[in-house]
Amino acid sequence: MAANETKRLRITWVKSAIGYSRRQKATVRALGLRHLGDTVVHEDTPVVRGMIKKVQHLVRVEEVKGE
Numbered sequence: 001m002a003a004n005e006t007k008r009l010r011i012t013w014v015k016s017a018i019g020y021s022r023r024q025k026a027t028v029r030a031l032g033l034r035h036l037g038d039t040v041v042h043e044d045t046p047v048v049r050g051m052i053k054k055v056q057h058l059v060r061v062e063e064v065k066g067e
Contacts, residue, residue: 006043006044007043007044007063007064008041008042008043008044008063008064009041009042009043009044009048009052009061009062009063009064010039010040010041010061010062010063010064011031011033011039011040011041011042011052011059011060011061012037012038012039012059012060012061012062013028013033013035013036013037013038013039013058013059014036014037014058014059014060015036015057015058015059016036016058017055017058020058023054024054024055024058027051027054027055028055028058028059030051031048031051031052031055031059033059041064044063
């Protein structure tokens with residue numbers, strides 16, 4: 001990986017947020033996920049990692065190379 005390449009994360013919403021707190025639902029929305037099954041790609045930053053940690057039971061995360 002070159003020095004100027006940033007790691008990216010592919011985040012997929014895999015479990016419904018029904019029954020979970022409003023804060024967790026808001027975190028899913030803030031990640032850019034609108035519907036169950038949606039996938040987004042974000043840069044790997046501490047902020048995004050923190051958001052993922054709060055809803056790790058609702059999403060699947062994969063590292064992406066070459067995007």
